[in-house]
Amino acid sequence: MTAVIQTTNLTKQYGTQKAVDSLQLNVKQGQIYGFLGRNGAGKTTTIRMLLGLVKPTEGQIEIFGENLFKHQKEILRRIGSMVEHSGFYENLTGKENLLINAKLMGVHKKTAIEEALEIVGLEQETKKLVGKYSMGMKQRLGIARAILHHPELLILDEPTNGLDPVGIKEVRRLIKSLAVERKLTVLISSHILSEVEQLADQIGIIHQGRLLEEVSFEELRTRNRNYMELQVSNDNKAAMLLEQHFEGVEYEAHGEGFLRIYSHMGQQGKLNKLLVEHDIEVTRIAISEDRLEDYFIKLIGGGTIG
């Protein structure tokens, strides 16, 4: 897969603070990339740099395989974006706002605006001025603006910010279906793991300006699978029994009688019975909590998120 976004050593310094610090971002074609980090982690600053709004202190950005600073105009034309809250002219309707954007984007197709409004479900609001829009409506209009010119790459900075739970779900579904139908590559930032979990193929976790991890969700899930933890009197014998009686069992021995079993979840009753029948004393049997969220919190520091 070819890289759509690739940054090298990307850094933005404000005074003495490095808002973004030596970032190596890799977004591949066709991916939905979840860009994850707490408030102030540097997500928006990174996105502003990707869009040429903010000049990096150091580092390089390549988008579609080309240097952003050398080919900014051509590259930006192929990107649809929404940075933080979407700003619009409040004395105009949604349609008029999109008309301004369409004109400047060189979108001449008459139906393009209606199409975009329909996709985000704003086609009924023909008379309402944007000044009277709710937050959620503005966010939708922002998405409509981003997809108006059929970009190949969507860069969305917390697009579900300020939406209610139903709205969040809808926007998530919208992004997913756009990505599939139009074969888009999507970079979407968020500070909630569970929000991108259902959407992204790949995540990058940024904390205090640094990219802590860039990993596919698949691998993350495997790595952070739930398990049953056992404490037994004889772990060697227990392991042997496991292999005999539980086909395809995946486990790890952690010494001092501790075993972690990653397969056969929900069969702890059967497991217990087996061990006890073979004179192995089971002092502890426990199921791990949701490890993905734990992992995220551990990685970027506990406490409150977002």
Add this chain to the structure above:
Amino acid sequence: MVNLLYTELLKLKRAKMFMVSVTGAMAAPIMMFIAFLSMKREKPETILTFDVSFYNTNLNVLMLIGTLLYGVIAAYLFSREYTEDTLKNLLTIPVSKTSLIVSKWLLLLIWIFALTIVAWVMTLLLGLVGQFEGLSVAVIVDSLGQFFVGAFLLFLLSTPIIWITMLFKNFVPTIIFTAVVTMANLTVIDTDYQGLFPWSAVHMVVTNSAEFVYPISYSYAIIFATSVFGLAATIIYFRRSDID
């Protein structure tokens, strides 16, 4: 550029600012008219002429109302992309920063000319109502020339005002600046320095009437230098600055 100018016009749809500015532009002729009427009441023998009426209205526009009003309009046009947070949308389309400034500046010129027409027509109409004397083709041509040249020079002097707006991304410092400029106009008016302060120099250049202490070319040079400086500062600053 045509598209940019068109979208700039579209952005003004339903904006109250345009009507407010038209009202503002009518203020100068109306104030002049009222002053004439009260003069006439005190001294009924005074003869009111179109010539003087146009001259006074234009003086008022160039030294007082125009500086303030055109400053406010410039601040409005250039600060709104910041206050409505639409700048990032435009720049990621992408629209070039220089073209954006130039298109807004052109719109400002159109706007100022429209208001100049309003002020001139208003002066004419009030003169007809008040039965002023001496309306001739020469008076019409001369006054139109003076109104438009003055307006154009004030337009040129909008660049430092635009620069300040971009610098602070906000209305308020610009309003303060234009207020200070207006007060400075009042301070130097009828002094030797009137031709040296760019904004007050406009009126001297336009009327070409006062006895110059300094050569008129100084006034021209000062006006153009101020304008070029403002434009360069605006473009250089804008091109270099981060958008956040």
